Amino acid sequence: MVRLTHLLLASLLALASSVLADNIKLQQVDRKISLNSQFVRITETVKVKNVGNQVVSEVILCESLGGDAVLSSYKVVETSSKNVLTVSSATVAGAPAEAACHSVNLAKPLPAGETVGLTVTAVLAKAQIPYPAELGQHETQLMLYNGNVYVLSPYSVSSQTTEVILPTSTVKSYTDEKPVSKSDNKIKYGKYDLIKPFTEKRLSVHFENNKPFKHILTYVKEIEVSHWGNIYVEEKYEIKNAGAKHTGSFSRLKYAHMNLKANSFRDLKAILPRSAHSLYYVDLIGNISTSNVRKAPTSTVMDLELRYPLLGGWKVDFTIGYSVPLKGFLTSAKSGQRRLTMDLSSPLEDVFIEDMVVRVVLPEGATNIKANLPYDMEKSFDIKYTYLDTTGRPVLVLHKQNVAAPEHAAKFSVDYDFNTVHILREPLLLVGVFFALFVAVIAYNRMEFTITRDDKWEAARSKEVLATYMEQIQALLEDEATILLGLARATNQVREASEVDTAQREKTTVEKRLKDLEEKVKPLLAAVESRSVRVGSQVRDVLDKARLLQSRYFKQLSDRIDLVKKGVALNEISRKLAPAQDALNAAKRELEGTIMTVFGAY
Amino acid sequence: SCRISVLNSAILLQGYGLTSEALRRMTELAITSPVSPSLYPTLATVLLGSGLCMTGSFFLYEVTKTKSNRALRSELILAFISAVLLGFGTLFLLLWVGVYV
Numbered sequence: 238m239v240r241l242t243h244l245l246l247a248s249l250l251a252l253a254s255s256v257l258a259d260n261i262k263l264q265q266v267d268r269k270i271s272l273n274s275q276f277v278r279i280t281e282t283v284k285v286k287n288v289g290n291q292v293v294s295e296v297i298l299c300e301s302l303g304g305d306a307v308l309s310s311y312k313v314v315e316t317s318s319k320n321v322l323t324v325s326s327a328t329v330a331g332a333p334a335e336a337a338c339h340s341v342n343l344a345k346p347l348p349a350g351e352t353v354g355l356t357v358t359a360v361l362a363k364a365q366i367p368y369p370a371e372l373g374q375h376e377t378q379l380m381l382y383n384g385n386v387y388v389l390s391p392y393s394v395s396s397q398t399t400e401v402i403l404p405t406s407t408v409k410s411y412t413d414e415k416p417v418s419k420s421d422n423k424i425k426y427g428k429y430d431l432i433k434p435f436t437e438k439r440l441s442v443h444f445e446n447n448k449p450f451k452h453i454l455t456y457v458k459e460i461e462v463s464h465w466g467n468i469y470v471e472e473k474y475e476i477k478n479a480g481a482k483h484t485g486s487f488s489r490l491k492y493a494h495m496n497l498k499a500n501s502f503r504d505l506k507a508i509l510p511r512s513a514h515s516l517y518y519v520d521l522i523g524n525i526s527t528s529n530v531r532k533a534p535t536s537t538v539m540d541l542e543l544r545y546p547l548l549g550g551w552k553v554d555f556t557i558g559y560s561v562p563l564k565g566f567l568t569s570a571k572s573g574q575r576r577l578t579m580d581l582s583s584p585l586e587d588v589f590i591e592d593m594v595v596r597v598v599l600p601e602g603a604t605n606i607k608a609n610l611p612y613d614m615e616k617s618f619d620i621k622y623t624y625l626d627t628t629g630r631p632v633l634v635l636h637k638q639n640v641a642a643p644e645h646a647a648k649f650s651v652d653y654d655f656n657t658v659h660i661l662r663e664p665l666l667l668v669g670v671f672f673a674l675f676v677a678v679i680a681y682n683r684m685e686f687t688i689t690r691d692d693k694w695e696a697a698r699s700k701e702v703l704a705t706y707m708e709q710i711q712a713l714l715e716d717e718a719t720i721l722l723g724l725a726r727a728t729n730q731v732r733e734a735s736e737v738d739t740a741q742r743e744k745t746t747v748e749k750r751l752k753d754l755e756e757k758v759k760p761l762l763a764a765v766e767s768r769s770v771r772v773g774s775q776v777r778d779v780l781d782k783a784r785l786l787q788s789r790y791f792k793q794l795s796d797r798i799d800l801v802k803k804g805v806a807l808n809e810i811s812r813k814l815a816p817a818q819d820a821l822n823a824a825k826r827e828l829e830g831t832i833m834t835v836f837g838a839y
Numbered sequence: 840s841c842r843i844s845v846l847n848s849a850i851l852l853q854g855y856g857l858t859s860e861a862l863r864r865m866t867e868l869a870i871t872s873p874v875s876p877s878l879y880p881t882l883a884t885v886l887l888g889s890g891l892c893m894t895g896s897f898f899l900y901e902v903t904k905t906k907s908n909r910a911l912r913s914e915l916i917l918a919f920i921s922a923v924l925l926g927f928g929t930l931f932l933l934l935w936v937g938v939y940v
Contacts, residue, residue, distance in 0.1 A: 466872035668926030
C-alpha cells in the first residue's frame with residue numbers, strides 16, 4: 238500500500254517534469270561492480286524502452302550510496318554512438334535515503350515504443366569500509382562493501398544481472414540472494430526478472446583488499462606563467478593511508494623482512510609533461526632523495542618514495558615542483574587572447590583527492606581572465622606578489638572536492654588578454670631603481686654640507702674657482718694643438734706649385750682661428766692673475782712658449798712654399814727642411830711637458 | 840618544427856575527444872619570449888659589462904669636473920644610459936639563472 242502511494246506521488250511529480258515513472262521500462266540492466274582498487278567502480282549497460290505514448294527526452298538513473306560514500310564521478314554515454322550525455326542531479330520522491338539520482342538528457346528524444354542503450358560509469362570513493370577497523374602490522378586488510386542487490390531505479394526493471402569483481406578470491410562472506418554464483422574472484426548475481434522500482438535488498442560483501450588506499454587530504458597546485466619563457470608548477474600534498482587503522486607497535490625490522498606489506502604503501506608515481514625540467518621533491522625538512530625520474534616517449538615519469546611507509550591512518554606531506562617551457566602550453570588565438578592549456582588534476586596515479594585547489598598565476602597586466610573547465614569547479618580570484626611586482630599578479634583560484642585521479646585527469650585552459658607591452662614592466666622597474674640611485678648621487682654632489690664657513694673653507698673655495706679657470710685654459714690649449722696639427726698636415730701636402738694657393742688659404746683660416754683662441758684666453762688669464770700672481774706668471778710663460786711654437790709652424794709652411802715655387806724635387810725639400818722640423822718637434826714636446834707640470838695639479 | 844609540435848598537440852587533444860578544440864589548435868600560434876632564451880647569457884654579460892663601464896664614466900665625471908664646469912644635461916644623459924644598461928642587464932641575468940620574472 239505504501240509502495241503504491243509512493244508510486245502515485247512519484248508519477249504526479251514526474252508529470253510536472255515530463256518524466257513519467259511508468260512510461261519508461263528498463264528492459265535489460267547489466268551491472269559490473271569492480272572492487273579491485275580503493276574505489277568502487279560501477280559500470281551499467283542499460284536498455285531503456287519507452288512504453289508510454291509520448292516522446293521521452295529525460296531518463297532518471299540512480300545509484301545507491303551508503304554511509305560515508307561519495308559519488309566522485311558519474312558519466313552517462315549513449316552506447317551506440319558513444320555521445321556523452323549531459324547529466325544533472327535530481328531528487329525523486331519515493332527514492333530511498335541513500336539513493337543518488339541523476340537526470341539524463343537524451344541526445345535525441347525517444348519516440349514511443351523505441352529503445353535506447355545507455356552506458357553509465359560511476360566512481361564511488363569511501364564506499365569500502367575497513368572491517369575490522371583496526372589492524373596490527375602485517376595483518377591482511379578486509380573491506381566491507383554495502384550496496385544493493387538490485388539496481389535502484391524509479392522504473393521497473395525487466396531483467397538484470399550484477400557482477401561483483403574482487404581483488405582476490407578470498408571472500409569472508411557475501412549476500413546470498415539466489416541465483417548467485419562465485420567463481421575465483423567474481424561473484425555473479427542474476428538474472429533477476431521483473432523487479433519493481435526502488436526495491437531494496439542489501440548487498441554486503443566482506444572481502445580481502447590489500448590495495449593501497451591513497452587519500453590526498455589537501456592538494457594545492459600553483460601554476461605561474463612568465464611570458465619570458467617558462468611556466469612554474471608547484472604542487473603541495475598531504476597524503477593519508479585511509480585503510481584500516483594501524484594499532485600496536487611498528488617494527489621496522491619486521492617491515493623490511495616480510496614480503497606482505499598488507500595495506501601499507503610507500504611508492505607513488507607521477508606522470509608529468511614530456512618537457513618538464515628542474516624537478517624537485519621536498520618537504521619542510523628539505524630535499525627527499527628517494528625518487529627517480531625518467532623520460533618516456535610522451536611523458537616524464539617520476540617515481541617517488543615517501544619518507545616513511547604509510548600504515549593505516551598515517552599521513553605525510555610533501556611538495557613536488559617542476560618547470561615547463563612555453564611551447565605546447567601557451568598559445569595566442571587570432572583574437573589576440575592568450576590561452577594557457579595545462580593538466581587540471583594531480584599527476585599522481587590512482588589517488589583520491591578530498592580537497593583540490595588549482596591556482597593559476599598570470600603575469601602582471603593580464604585582464605579579462607576566463608577559464609574553460611572539463612567539469613564544474615568553484616572559481617575565485619586572488620593576488621600574488623612575487624619577483625619584480627608592482628601591482629601584483631592576478632590569480633585564478635579553482636576549487637573542487639572529491640576528485641578521483643584517473644577519471645578526473647583532463648586538461649583545462651585559461652584565456653586572458655595580455656598586451657605585450659606589459660612584459661616591459663619588470664625591466665623598467667629595474668631601470669627606474671638604478672636611475673634613482675644615480676639621481677641621488679647627482680643631487681648629493683650639488684649639496685653643501687659644511688656647518689661653518691671659516692678660512693679653511695674659503696681657501697678651498699678659491700682654489701676650486703682657480704681650478705675652473707685653469708681647466709678652461711687647458712681646453713683652449715688643446716684646441717690650439719689640434720689646429721696646429723691640421724696646419725702641419727696641410728704643410729706636408731704641398732707638393733706642386735698649383736697647391737700653393739690652397740696652402741695659403743689654409744694658413745689664413747688657421748691664423749683667424751688662433752686669433753679667436755687668443756681672445757678667449759685673455760679674460761681667463763686676467764682672472765687667474767687676479768687670484769694668484771704666481772700661477773698667473775706660470776700661465777703667461779706657457780702662452781708665450783705656445784706663441785713661439787706657432788711662429789715655427791708658420792715659418793715651416795712658408796719655407797716649404799718657397800722651395801716648391803723654386804721647383805725643387807720632393808726628397809730635396811724634405812732633406813732641407815729636416816733640421817727645422819726636428820727643432821719644431823723638440824719645442825712641441827717641451828711645451829707639452831710644461832703644460833703637464835703647470836696644469837697637472839688642477 | 841613549430842608547426843609539427845602544434846600538430847602533435849592537436850592529435851593529442853583528439854585523443855581526449857576534443858576534436859573541434861584540436862582543429863582550433865592548428866590555427867593558433869605558439870607564444871615565445873620576445874628574446875630567444877639562448878641569447879640570455881650573451882645579453883646579460885654584454886649589457887651588464889657595458890652598464891658597469893658607463894657607471895664608471897659617470898662617477899669619473901662626477902669626481903673630476905669642478906663644480907661650475909658640470910652640466911646637468913650630460914650628467915643626466917650618462918646616468919640614464921647607465922641605468923638602462925644596468926637595468927636590462929640585471930633582468931637578463933635573472934632570466935639566465937632561471938628566475939623567470
